[in-house]
Amino acid sequence: MVGSWCLVAARPFHGALLSGGSRAARQALLAAAGACPLPCRSALQNRRMLPLMIGLVMGAFIGSFLGVIIHRLPQGMSIVRPPSHCGDCGTVLRWYDNVPIFGWLALRGRCRWCGARIPLSVLTVELVTALATGLICWWVFTHPAELTAPLGIVLADWVHLPWLAPVLAALALLVAMWALIVSTFTDLEHLIIPDELSKPLQLLAPFLALLLVGSMAEASYLLIFYVQSQTLADGAVVAMWTIGGGSLLIAGVVVLVCVLLLASLPFARWVYGTRIRGPFPWREEDHRAFAKGLWWFVIALQPALLLLLLSAWWSDPVEGPDLPLFLVLGLSHALLGSLVGWCLPYAVGLFGTWAFGRNAMGYGDVKMLAWMGAFLGPMGVLFTFFLAAIYGSLIGIPMRLCGGGREIPFGPYLVAGAITAFLFHGWLQDMLFAGFA
Numbered sequence: 001m002v003g004s005w006c007l008v009a010a011r012p013f014h015g016a017l018l019s020g021g022s023r024a025a026r027q028a029l030l031a032a033a034g035a036c037p038l039p040c041r042s043a044l045q046n047r048r049m050l051p052l053m054i055g056l057v058m059g060a061f062i063g064s065f066l067g068v069i070i071h072r073l074p075q076g077m078s079i080v081r082p083p084s085h086c087g088d089c090g091t092v093l094r095w096y097d098n099v100p101i102f103g104w105l106a107l108r109g110r111c112r113w114c115g116a117r118i119p120l121s122v123l124t125v126e127l128v129t130a131l132a133t134g135l136i137c138w139w140v141f142t143h144p145a146e147l148t149a150p151l152g153i154v155l156a157d158w159v160h161l162p163w164l165a166p167v168l169a170a171l172a173l174l175v176a177m178w179a180l181i182v183s184t185f186t187d188l189e190h191l192i193i194p195d196e197l198s199k200p201l202q203l204l205a206p207f208l209a210l211l212l213v214g215s216m217a218e219a220s221y222l223l224i225f226y227v228q229s230q231t232l233a234d235g236a237v238v239a240m241w242t243i244g245g246g247s248l249l250i251a252g253v254v255v256l257v258c259v260l261l262l263a264s265l266p267f268a269r270w271v272y273g274t275r276i277r278g279p280f281p282w283r284e285e286d287h288r289a290f291a292k293g294l295w296w297f298v299i300a301l302q303p304a305l306l307l308l309l310l311s312a313w314w315s316d317p318v319e320g321p322d323l324p325l326f327l328v329l330g331l332s333h334a335l336l337g338s339l340v341g342w343c344l345p346y347a348v349g350l351f352g353t354w355a356f357g358r359n360a361m362g363y364g365d366v367k368m369l370a371w372m373g374a375f376l377g378p379m380g381v382l383f384t385f386f387l388a389a390i391y392g393s394l395i396g397i398p399m400r401l402c403g404g405g406r407e408i409p410f411g412p413y414l415v416a417g418a419i420t421a422f423l424f425h426g427w428l429q430d431m432l433f434a435g436f437a
């Protein structure tokens with residue numbers, strides 16, 4: 001019931017978007033395409049394929065750049081200078097060898113000058129980025145109502161550019177996807193998830209998530225806090241609006257959890273300092289770096305918290321559902337998701353270390369799940385974490401039993417879990433809670 005209210009409220013925005021005055025222009029374009037003798041005709045006529053093709057090409061070039069970041073960032077090298085060159089003989093690549101995907105295939109994975117191997121991961125990153133970017137562009141532009149959020153539609157309306165709303169939704173999803181690709185491959189290659197990526201995203205993700213309707217529809221469970229329904233004497237149900245009270249409650253929870261996290265630092269120092277044995281003990285500088293990361297996370301949440309309170313104050317519930325209410329729902333969802341995203345792996349790491357005497361969770365994973373949580377929400381984070389554990393045991397345990405290969409880091413499993421949770425959270429939730437309905 002509550003969920004359907006949220007979706008119904010979002011519909012007028014989408015109606016306005018889809019009935020934008022471009023139909024005549026679209027028909028003229030299709031008519032022109034009909035007269036074109038080239039094979040581009042069918043692709044243009046089938047407008048669904050156009051975003052896919054643009055996304056594939058754009059994604060291949062971006063994948064080539066992500067490959068440079070994956071290779072250079074963990075080594076502290078500049079990502080712009082020097083230009084792409086062979087790691088062995090140092091020859092700068094010709095432009096045609098640098099063309100994504102085809103460059104690697106044409107050279108069959110070897111340097112043109114000295115024959116040194118170009119790693120297969122270069123090709124893999126370009127292919128994965130091209131495919132992911134193409135599919136996201138296709139999804140957003142062919143099913144705009146599933147992903148375009150009220151905030152994007154209001155912004156698009158404001159500047160009179162109807163295509164801006166799906167573009168913003170696509171950008172938000174793409175930024176997250178590209179960050180996940182870099183995190184996965186740096187973790188596989190260097191056993192590190194770069195802070196340079198996780199820290200800015202902890203600040204930005206709550207705002208990026210506002211551009212995706214997926215998180216809004218998901219956030220409908222939060223209406224329990226914001227809307228209290230009451231049955232009148234004649235049986236009619238009216239909504240009692242308590243947006244200000246609900247926002248203050250959520251903001252209070254966020255602040256309380258932040259204070260508790262900071263207060264847990266001495267306990268973490270004691271657990272890691274005394275329990276970890278072996279060749280890699282927990283040193284004082286490890287603790288200082290971790291404390292700094294936690295302080296950054298707490299500070300990074302504050303702009304979203306401020307906007308939540310401002311939106312609650314700005315919302316006018318008498319007028320019915322409005323943009324500030326969507327901001328309140330979306331930001332609450334993102335803030336709670338971020339907090340669960342930090343707290344869950346942090347708590348598992350602390351108690352795992354205390355119980356087993358070895359470092360049970362990398363802090364790169366904690367920092368990454370914190371920003372992913374803003375997109376996934378608290379329930380999505382729980383699904384992500386448990387799916388990652390299942391994937392980890394399905395793949396990791398047989399690999400260790402066979403004795404081959406090194407230990408795979410947890411980051412890639414978390415990324416796989418997050419993508420599954422993002423795509424199938426509705427289905428997972430229905431399956432889990434079917435018994436309670």
Ligand SMILES: [Zn+2]
Nearest residue numbers: 086089111114
């Ligand atoms: Zn070479």
